Amino acid sequence: MKRNLKAVLADRLRLEELELLYRSYDVIGDIAIIRIPDALKHRSKAIAEAIMQIQKHVKTVLRQVSPVSGDLRLRRVEWVVGEKKVESLHKEHGCLFKIAHERCYFxxxxxxxxxxxxxxxxxxxxxxxxxxxxxxxxxxxxxxxxxxxxxxxxxxxxxxxxxxxxxxxxxxxxxxxxxxxxxxxxxxxxxxxxxxxxxxxxxxxxxxxxxxxxxxxxxxxxxxxxxxxxxxxxxxxxxxxxxxxxxxxxxxxxxxxxxxxxxxxxxxxxxxxxxxxxxxxxxxx
Ligand SMILES: C[S@@+](CC[C@H](N)C(=O)[O-])C[C@H]1O[C@@H](n2cnc3c(N)ncnc32)[C@H](O)[C@@H]1O
Structure with missing residues (x-):
């Protein structure tokens, strides 16, 4: 079973920092998109690396920096670690979806x-x-x-x-x-x-x-x-x-x-x- 984020970060973040962590994140193909509260922004790299440690196939971690908004339902993201890219290929129930994050909703x-x-x-x-x-x-x-x-x-x-x-x-x-x-x-x-x-x-x-x-x-x-x-x-x-x-x-x-x-x-x-x-x-x- 995959270890959860809090457990992996237990020896890298202080207790009060662990309390602020969002438990869930999206994995879309080989890109993970995480939300990190501003109070933990300085820990972004450690959090992103922990995700790559848990999700071995993830090559890039992006941080979501705006809510999904506007008619096109887009969210802004910024690169944190891994390959510098915003496009990934996601598999779902036998289908393949290529997506450009930030430019299309998924x-x-x-x-x-x-x-x-x-x-x-x-x-x-x-x-x-x-x-x-x-x-x-x-x-x-x-x-x-x-x-x-x-x-x-x-x-x-x-x-x-x-x-x-x-x-x-x-x-x-x-x-x-x-x-x-x-x-x-x-x-x-x-x-x-x-x-x-x-x-x-x-x-x-x-x-x-x-x-x-x-x-x-x-x-x-x-x-x-x-x-x-x-x-x-x-x-x-x-x-x-x-x-x-x-x-x-x-x-x-x-x-x-x-x-x-x-x-x-x-x-x-x-x-x-x-x-x-x-x-x-x-x-x-
Ligand atoms: C919440 S997303 C859902 C996309 C897709 N069905 C999915 O599940 O991934 C809504 C989509 O509606 C599109 N959209 C917004 N207003 C629209 C309109 N008036 N006519 C057609 N598409 C529109 C947006 O560009 C966006 O891609």
Whole structure:
């Protein structure tokens, strides 16, 4: 079993410094991305070297120096130790994703969620992925199902370039179709009533874009995989709160819906949660 970071650093950091350490970090291919509190900045090198000692395949450690922010969902990073690079090749459930950190969004923490959606896709489906990034959901679906096409939109030209490369790497050309642009414009211009399933993996704006997701669905209806952030006290359910607001919004759009499944994908802060809903829509005529 791999030793944890605190144990490896026990003889290199003082006790009060160990208390400040974040336990988790992302490993994306051979790059590790860590968060280090400012009070431990002078210990960055020791922490990064400890990670390389634990994760033998890691060649570069980067420190995240800003939160994930902006429409493109990017985080700033700075080099700490190892090879000076910001690009890595990540393996996930038999797929390969090339990613330029800082220039495109990627989170290995959504791996389970990507697989969960892939397993629901039926043979011959057409899918619109409104916020595709470097293509992770789309490629995973193409690799693990007999999907016909996944129209894969992203507004970030760098992410679309990497998605094109990832489509080639994973040999899913012709089935995953990368499209650069704003999902609302692309759907209105060329993807109305085409989809059996729509993916909305941008929790910050999914609610605002829900009407466009409905427009992308075939008139017989289909599924929307909806993501949101929600606050919930101990006596509340974040999943129920998101369900209520989505059902209300869809009612206002004149659409019948049911939500047979919802889950917390991850905790994002004290009493804040990322929620996923599988929304089934009928009667779009
Ligand atoms: C949270 S990331 C998710 C990326 C990818 N689905 C994944 O799981 O790795 C959201 C993505 O939406 C893109 N985006 C933001 N606003 C958009 C818009 N209006 N239309 C299309 N893409 C958008 C960002 O560039 C970013 O790549």
């Amino acid at each position: 989170s290995p923490r959504l791996s389970h969620e990507r697989m969960r959606i892939s397993q629901q896709v039926q043979s011959g489906e057409v899918i619109v992925n409104m916020f595709s990034g470097v293509g992770c959901y789309s490629i995973m679906i193409a690799k693990h199902s007999a999907v016909e096409k996944v129209y894969s939109i992203d507004i970030n030209p760098v992410a679309v370039r990497y998605m094109q490369e990832n489509v080639k790497l994973n040999k899913v050309g012709g089935r995953v179709i990368p499209i650069e642009g704003d999902a609302k414009n692309i759907i209105q211009e060329s993807l109305q009533n085409v989809a059996d399933r729509v993916l909305m993996p941008l929790p910050e704006r999914a609610y605002e874009y829900l009407g466009y997701a409905v427009q992308a669905l075939k008139q017989k209806g289909g599924w929307i995989h909806y993501y949101d952030f929600e606050h919930a006290r101990k006596d509340e359910s974040s999943v129920e709160k998101v369900k209520v607001k989505v059902v209300e919004r869809l009612q206002n759009l004149g659409v019948d819906s049911e939500i047979p499944f919802g889950r917390i994908v991850r905790t994002t802060g004290p009493n804040w949660y990322q929620v996923a809903l599988d929304v089934h829509l009928t009667n779009l005529l």
